[in-house]
Amino acid sequence: MNNEIDKIKLDKAFELLNFRLTENKSDLVEIVVCGGSALIYTGLITRTTKDVDIVALMKKGILSSPDPLPDVLIKSFQEVAEDLGLDDNWINNAVSRGEGGLFQLGLPDYFQQRLISRDYGEKLKVHFISRIDQIYFKLYASVDRGGYHINDLLKLEPNDDELLAASRWVITHDVSLEFLNLLKNFLVMIGYEKVSGKL
Structure with a gap:
């Protein structure tokens, strides 16, 4: 099983996640992504990663804690993991989990204004953090x-x-x-x- 994710596989995984969210009758899900997957998507660094780090969720322009993640998102990304042979927790909120998380301790000033956003369909919008x-x-x-x-x-x-x-x-x-x-x-x-x- 090759669970390394490059930009092509990242796009494919998010497109499939949008499909799974649609199948599971989800509302629009907006995730804010940091770490290696954001570096890869924005082209700042060329490498692979094993996961997608969710630092925050967003709804109607308002950032919120990703702890806990919505049940429908968990169900959907676990289905994508099975579809593509990724780790079960290829999407996770470890960076913003608990009292010591990045979101919980406070994000940098003007963080939201710098986000780089991509629609992957009607049910998934991904916001990647800036350089x-x-x-x-x-x-x-x-x-x-x-x-x-x-x-x-x-x-x-x-x-x-x-x-x-x-x-x-x-x-x-x-x-x-x-x-x-x-x-x-x-x-x-x-x-x-x-x-x-x-x-």
Whole structure:
């Protein structure tokens, strides 16, 4: 089973998800997507991913928590997983689940205005986050978890002003002195000493 998702497979999965939502008599579902699938769709980075990270839901222009996900969405994306041989949780809300989630702790200013939207049919609209918001989220994930998030962040090539703004946002999510020191050391490690010195 090849559960790696590239842009072609991502589009196919969303088109099929729209079909399944229609079959299951769903209302319009609008999801806000971050992470690798948003990077792939927007062409910011060329790679594959294993899942679609839902950071928020939207209804009539209002963002809301994706925790919990609507039952009809879960049923529909699990059917798509079976159709395409994807992981059962190829769509998930892990990034905005519980009190420490990204949505719950607060999204960046003007986040919604920067979304890049695509209609996949009458029942599914997907909003992908922007490059700026990827920088914010990837900086937070890089300091918190490291790994491939660091590579993603560096490929986005943030300038000093962008990384400073992102840094000021991430320290509102973890206000501990320990996290601030980790952040400052990380910025030095990746070559942004000037940004580190302004925190």
